Amino acid sequence: MALQRTLSLLLLLLLTMLGLVLIQPSYGQDRMYQRFLRQHVDPEVTVGSDAYCNLMMQRRKMTSYQCKRFNTFIHEDIWNIRSICSTTSIQCKNGKMNCHEGVVKVTDCRETGSSRAPNCRYRAMTSTRRVVVACEGNPEKYILNTCLLAYTIYA
Numbered sequence: 001m002a003l004q005r006t007l008s009l010l011l012l013l014l015l016t017m018l019g020l021v022l023i024q025p026s027y028g029q030d031r032m033y034q035r036f037l038r039q040h041v042d043p044e045v046t047v048g049s050d051a052y053c054n055l056m057m058q059r060r061k062m063t064s065y066q067c068k069r070f071n072t073f074i075h076e077d078i079w080n081i082r083s084i085c086s087t088t089s090i091q092c093k094n095g096k097m098n099c100h101e102g103v104v105k106v107t108d109c110r111e112t113g114s115s116r117a118p119n120c121r122y123r124a125m126t127s128t129r130r131v132v133v134a135c136e137g138n139p140e141k142y143i144l145n146t147c148l149l150a151y152t153i154y155a
Helices: 004-040 050-059 078-086
Strands: 072-075 099-111 122-136 143-146
Touching: 004 122, 050 099, 072 122, 078 099, 078 122
Parallel strands: none
Antiparallel strands: 072 099, 099 122, 122 143
C-alpha cells in the first residue's frame, strides 16, 4: 500500500514537472509578444510629434533607468501587423528565416543626446515605410517579435 502511494505521488510529480516544461515556452513567447505591443504598437495615433515621443517613451517605460536611444511606434492595428507574418519569409539579422517585411505607418523616436533619464527628450520622424518583424508560432497565433537585439525594428 505504501509503495503504491509513493509511486502515485512520483507519477503526479513527474506529470506536474512535464506540464511546467511544456507551458514555459509559451509563457516566454507571451512575454515577448506583450513587450512588442508595449514598445512598438500604437494604433490610436497616425502622426507622432516630438511631444508624442517624449510622452510615449515615458508612458511605455523606456526611460526609467536610461534613455532608450531609438524606438519605432507602428500606427496600425495588431491584425494588420500580424498579416505581415503571412508574407514570404526573409533571413533575419540573426540568421533565422522567420522574418517578414511589410509597409506600415510609423513614428521613429530618436533620443536627442542631451537628456538624462527619466526626463529623456526625443525627436520624432513620421513616415510610411518598410519594417521587418520576426514571427514565431503557428499562423493563427503568431508571436510578433522584432528582429534585432534590444528589440528594435529596422528599416
